[in-house]
Amino acid sequence: MTGKTTDRAVLRVLDGEAVWPPPVWLMRQAGRYLPEYRKLRASAGNFIALCTTPGLATEATLQPVRRFGLDAAILFSDILILPWALGQKLRFAEGEGPVLGRIESLADVEALKLDRLKPGTEPVTETVARVRAELPGETVLIGFAGAPFTVACYMLDGRGGDFSRTRLLAYADPALLASVIEIVTTATVDYLCWQIEAGADCVMLFDSWAGMLPPDLFRAHVIHPTARIVEAVRYRHPGARIIGFPRLAGLMALPYIEETMVSGFGMDTATDAPGLVRLLPRKVALQGNLDPLLLRAGGVSLDQAAARIAGELAGMPHIFNLGHGILPDTPPEHVAALVERIRTLERPQGGASALEESRLAASSVS
Ligand code: CP3
Helix, strand or coil, X not given: CCCCCCCCHHHHHHCCCCCCCCXXXXXXXXXXXXXXXXXXXXXXCCHHHHHHCHHHHHHXXXXXXXXXXXXXEECCCCCCHHHHHCCCCEEEECCCEEEECCCCCHHHHHCCCHHHHHHHHHHHHHHHHHHHHHCCCCCEEEEEEECHHHHHHHXXXXXXXXXXXXXXXXXXXXXXXXXXXXXXXHHHHHHHHHHHHHCCCEEXXXXXXXXXXXXXXXXXXXXXXHHHHHHHHHHHCCCCCEEEEECCCHHXXXXXXXXXXXXXXXXXXXXXXXXXXXXXXXXXXXXXXXXXXXXXXXXXXXXXXXXXXXXXXXXXXXXXXXXXCCCCCCCHHHHHHHHHHXXXXXXCCCHHHHHHHHHHHHHHHC
């Protein structure tokens, strides 16, 4: 028997408990690398239909959990369903990624309708309820939204890329960027609360493009809106568990953790986990951060890196994950091998105390 860490281990870790071996789920665990997903996707016709048809989105959510026995399911949807529900045009062009009707002016922001959010996201909350009803009790269901800055990037640039328009607007038309961040922040609070009310056990905020900002703008557009969302969600749902993932935040991870009060911090591929642990401003669960390319490569180097990451964080509240999403050309057998590797890890001797000692040494210097 492989030591399944389930029994809601992801939630115990988010509450601050160190669990060994660490619970595991993977960003983009549902997706094109799975043949059963490609089949489902083809039957839906288009990606938005897949996200907004509860029967299909429920099936997409459950596929990777069934195949690999992961410790958590993540709702199958997309961060861009929120601007779409507010009335912004959205399509997913084949081979091109998302294309949105670009926000050009304050008038375009005013044309977005907060009162469309509830009916527009009803299929998503319905999916949450269906998945929760079908999942084994011990498997955690993670709801999610895009964080305001990353969603604003797509809303203002109209498509993926380097988001140079959004970044220029931060200086050239700060009122326009602020108004987009404002409406997305307000909408996200409701959206996450509805997911929690429908049965999501915790929620995650994806801020994939946070790392493009200089520190002052990172505070204004990443930390402040995230802190507002965390506070407002917990006002309505005391104790709500929220994971933040400000990708490539670098040292800004420290004020992010301290000021947003997220329960869990998603480490991207570039994060030096032991280095971050030494600098942590408060106790927080850490999630991550295996390189998705190593999962694609597989083999001994994958095994070794997985064991190293888990070992370095032994004794800490840690959820094993990737540092970014699974790549579409990842062989599913590599995912199965990774989960098996994590489940059969031997407890490192003295790993936890070594880490604690280095933290104490670091704090006694200051
Ligand atoms: O399994 C899961 O992780 C849950 C579902 C999920 C999707 N997107 C499904 C999806 C989640 C959590 C997301 C988040 C998301 N979406 C982010 C943040 C995380 C990250 O990857 O940085 C971002 C930036 C998006 C926006 C987005 N959606 C892009 C840029 C694309 C096109 C690129 C691509 O991979 O095709 C999407 C499409 C998308 N979202 C797919 C999936 C499974 C592929 C669509 C398809 O089937 O063709």
